[in-house]
Amino acid sequence: MATTHVKGNTPVEVGADEHLTSRLWQRASASGTREVLRYWDAGAWRGLTWAQLGDRVRAVAAGLIGMGIDKGDRVALMSNTRVEWTVTDLAILAVGGVTVPIYETSSAEQCAWILSDSGTKLAVCATPDHAKILDQARAEASDLGEIFVIDDGGLDALAERAGDGDPGKVTERADDLGLGDLASIIYTSGTTGNPKGCSLTHGNLLSTARQTEINLAALFGPEASTLLFLPLAHVFARIIQFVALESDVQMGYARSVEQLAEDLESFSPTFLLSVPRVFEKVFNGAQRKAEGAKAKVFNFAVQAAQDWASTDHPGLAANLKRGLADKLVYSKLRHALGGKIRYCVSGGAPLAPHLAYFFHAAGITILEGYGLTETSAASCVNTPKAMRIGTVGQPSPGTEVMVAEDGELLMRGSGVFTGYWHNDQATGEVITDDGWFRTGDIGAIDDDGFVRITGRKKELIVTAAGKNVAPAVLEERLKSHRLVSQAMVVGDNRPFVAAVITLEPDELTAFAAEHGLSGGPAELRTDAQVLAELGKAVDHANAAVSKAESIRKITVLDRDFTEEHNEMTPTMKLRRRNIIENHSDEIEALYTG
Template identity: 50%
Template structure:
């Protein structure tokens, strides 16, 4: 059994909670801009002192409305300033926040609110409120777009500061901070109980090791991932702790404009976002007649990044890189606001090619690994310790090991307290109550860098007895600009095959350039398009043995989406759902 431990870098006070950061910031740096919120076409700043005042006022409103210490309060909204405001107000009131993805159906909302026993819920708009009410249950509902913050502030005018102080003082690191429900890729979502201490252990290590991102008076980040996801939530509390200016972009349609005006110094995103940025730039260049120039610039960026690992790039490569920087890379960095030097990626494997590409253009993507059960990251690449293709080393105070069956297991202060109201699932997940069984397969090299090789439950065993991890093959194929999603199949079958969907945004300019007509359904069997997909399959096959290689594939008309139920809110593939819906297509691959 291979094991690697990183020493703890900071001590976590047993009585500390996440509310302490807000109070300390207001006392020591009252005029520092903590947040920027959209108001029409401009950003309105919120100082540390103003934030404390607003959080306290809303917390009083929750108290006046009957929210008691330990009560669960739901949060259903897009990523916006009020989400953070309510999150901290719930903690100041001694209560527990229960985030719900704003894309959740009425049935999903009802299940989470009912299972968690939420006494109240704050939603963004009337449509969200309607979903809550469809699920039934007698709980208070406040609507942000209808003045929830103002109503709570008014309701709390009769509550004294001492009541909030008492509630804060009664909490400790062991107090429950939030219940975050997993995305449910392999079954019903489970409620991960994360304490204030879990977050403080995570922050104590992460912000220290990623100091280059969080340090500096001008440090800032723009949140656009759902705050219902633990990844964005960890960045939120990390930004508050280190006084990093935090902005919000709730609508993907305005993200480009928000990036240009906010100009963050670092970003966080899932791999699909980085793929989309690359593919959009590639297709735009091709549509403008500069496709070959972009391809050469991309190859140069990758070569430059690889050369950094081997030593100083040679003179010829430096000349090529300098030219590409002026013609291509500068425009890509400008699209991210012009000041972004680092990005943090999590949720799924990024892939070596994209990792090298972004470092080559001057935006280093630091890939990490973690789960909801681990309060976000347990391993991460850092500016000082970076190995592209891995998910980095364990954070300080964290130990990882690879069990005899190849499963990655984790021990550390950020591991959850358990699953809410589910002792059986908790016992299954926590080996001896200490080691978390992640369900992921991994490797640890001699320097402690971790590589994720697949999901334990997703290993395919072909009819010939060959074990195949589909994740790596799928990642290679998804890297092709025309591909949106990929599902590798072959369990109990004579060979490995794949289902592929097309990216409509990338397909349109490709079709125009190749004088094709129609959408994904019309071009699914087009010979030229299949040749493009075959090139991606060939690239994937070069990374595995012949027995593991993909022999056949089918292009599926239409894409897989969260709305249709094939993807989770964090954009993970629900394999069982896709297999059930496309069983005929899978059978046809083997006829």
């Protein structure tokens, strides 16, 4: 009989009077000259010690009190990932405020909904352009007061507004906090309708951070460091921020995704958090550069990784091949990532097994995890001591996972949110009477307690013949091909399964040069050689499913799915209904042409 319930280890206890800034104040008064936060400025990495961080947070927090921010008041934070994000977040939390993150790519309409629904009283943003967007949204957000712009000296200006909000009052506010107090309302980037605000308490986030600190202790030694580049508006990066602060790990802030390669080399982190798409780009980029004889070497390294990493006890031949591949390929990959990285934490989407094998053999173990905004992110994770590629690991300490009769995964634990902000109906739909959270994901639990995600319950496709098809496995396999940027499987109430594919521009350019072709996605999407190559991606995807679930046809678009066309969420999830609507003619042609 299949396992349907698993419980994580006994959790570390968190004191009822602790909160997300407790350790900040302890370390600010006790720590020396070591820099805990580092950022790029004037051509070099600069830093803040715990004492400097404490002073900066206290000054901004006093300004918030001076601006009339009371306990429970919501403060919006719209910014890229930067040191000021963390300073502002901690300042809001320190005075008992509630941080409302907003993605820097959000439109005025999206901002208006978040600001109005949350009742935000004050906003901090990164740039004047962000301020313009927030101002446009103001008409729908009657409670919104002043907007402070970081690039225009906004945090200094906010600190100057302290007035009666002297540093002593910040201490009084912090001392009044506890685990049950609301810390953040994070709006999920829903694929349909307006996003819902997930209410997360200090207890939700702090407990999750503490359990993660214990669960992944191998990552958080005295010399550990990480470089943040994912958006802190997302719960995944946010929880790592808190884990790093709790475990005294040095955090760096990448200048941008475009400059990430340079920053990795100069900062040299020991671990990294990322999403599968980044690992795909690193792998595909290395594959693209391996031309001629180098291509054979790279393919040898890929196969050596598969042979070595797919077994717990590799033999002599596998170890020798891995050693040779390390000299020829893997060592160069580690150097490109800064030279010190030994672990990466992956979340947000399924990780293709071939990527996990390749990086693991290269000495960079990717620990795939799983969680949602509603569960404070880190609900399950593979650890250095308990890892099984193809799964999202075992439940974190204090977390329970159960498989319902229809295959949906249910969760219960200290990280599970208190509900959706001002939306009791939606809360009642996902929280059972005995406290289980309905994740909406379909999955299974193996005999050793490792959890495997197989798809989203709402995304299941039912063909005209009544066959249930989970699109996730097909889409992820398609996207593992170098030419594929995005893929969406269709076939609901249709006679067969098909796929809509977009092309990766850089890889397409390289492929065109290799095969004597010219043009971009619009010109090459119907080229016979390109379609033949995409046929290999389809074959790879179909190898994972039954014939009834297999992809029979594809259509290739002349552009990628984008946020601007409302086809992707800020976290790079597909807005399926919008994609179907925007490309209805191409999809219809699959079944009528």
